[in-house]
Amino acid sequence: MADETLTDEEFWTEFKNLLFAEDKLESSKEEIEKIIDLADLEKGSKVLDMPCGVGRHSIELHKKDFEVVGIDKTAEYVEDARQKDETGEIEFIREDMKEFRRENSFDAVINWWNSFGYIENKEDDRQMLENIFASLKQERVLVMDLWSKELAAMNEFSQHWSEQDGIYNLEKGRPKNNWKKVERTWIKIEDGEKEKIGSEGL
Numbered sequence: 001m002a003d004e005t006l007t008d009e010e011f012w013t014e015f016k017n018l019l020f021a022e023d024k025l026e027s028s029k030e031e032i033e034k035i036i037d038l039a040d041l042e043k044g045s046k047v048l049d050m051p052c053g054v055g056r057h058s059i060e061l062h063k064k065d066f067e068v069v070g071i072d073k074t075a076e077y078v079e080d081a082r083q084k085d086e087t088g089e090i091e092f093i094r095e096d097m098k099e100f101r102r103e104n105s106f107d108a109v110i111n112w113w114n115s116f117g118y119i120e121n122k123e124d125d126r127q128m129l130e131n132i133f134a135s136l137k138q139e140r141v142l143v144m145d146l147w148s149k150e151l152a153a154m155n156e157f158s159q160h161w162s163e164q165d166g167i168y169n170l171e172k173g174r175p176k177n178n179w180k181k182v183e184r185t186w187i188k189i190e191d192g193e194k195e196k197i198g199s200e201g202l
Contacts, residue, residue, distance in 0.1 A: 012074045015169065015186065020054050028056040032064070035110060039141045041066065045107035048135060050097055051115050055081025055090070062090050069093065071100050098124050101131040109136060111144045166190070 012019075035057070041047070043065040049058040052070030054077050061068045062085070069091045072078050078094040085092070093100070098119070109132050119125055132142055170187040188195045 009074050009076075013076045015188065016054070016076065016080075017167065020056065025054075025056050028060050031112070032057055032060040035112075035143055036061075036064070039108045039143050041108055046105065048102075048106045048109045048132075050100065050109060050111060050132075051077075052081060052092065053077050053113070055084050055092065057110060057112060058090050058092070059084055062087065069102075069106075071095050071097065073097065098128045098131070100135075102135045104135070104137055106135050107137055107140050109140075109142045111142065114146055116144060116146065 035041075044067065046067040046069075047061055048069050048071065049055075049061065050071040052058050052072045053074075055070055058068045058070040058081060070078075070081055071093050072081070073094065073096050075094055078092050081090070081092045097115075111132075116128070117125065136142065168189040170185075170189075172185045172187070174183050176183050185196065
């Protein structure tokens with residue numbers, strides 16, 4: 001189920017407005033400030049944002065004079081990102097994270113919002129990391145945001161409600177398999193109809 005969910009464009013398109021609600025887009029500005037500080041990035045640095053979603057971090061980075069490439073597999077996300085980029089200077093590419101590789105090109109790679117570890121075949125995870133390593137310039141940095149099993153076990157992180165345009169989404173997480181996995185569940189409620197989708201991460 002994890003692999004099917006991750007590769008199912010229909011799922012990501014259907015949940016787009018909930019995943020990228022206004023408060024999430026607004027939080028991008030603060031997150032980028034923290035990322036820049038954490039990675040000690042200098043203006044003009046070249047950054048790979050992967051996956052970039054609808055371009056929320058890519059666009060904020062570009063506003064701060066970084067050269068940015070955004071990668072995402074979901075066609076609608078990439079198209080949205082291109083439309084939001086008023087300058088037309090950000091390179092947005094539709095491609096699978098496992099496949100993208102640009103040798104010795106980036107000062108930093110950003111992998112944000114718990115986007116790693118959902119693929120059943122761990123060799124694919126390894127391939128993605130190898131591609132990131134090859135794409136980074138020597139002694140540059142990967143900034144990866146992950147939800148730990150410990151956070152998933154805490155009540156305040158175990159479930160989260162969001163609402164957009166009358167559609168409600170409940171995200172839940174719980175550790176399983178003797179803490180080897182975190183199971184994530186999305187429950188969407190629209191017009192009284194409930195849809196449940198689950199996946200597993202690190």
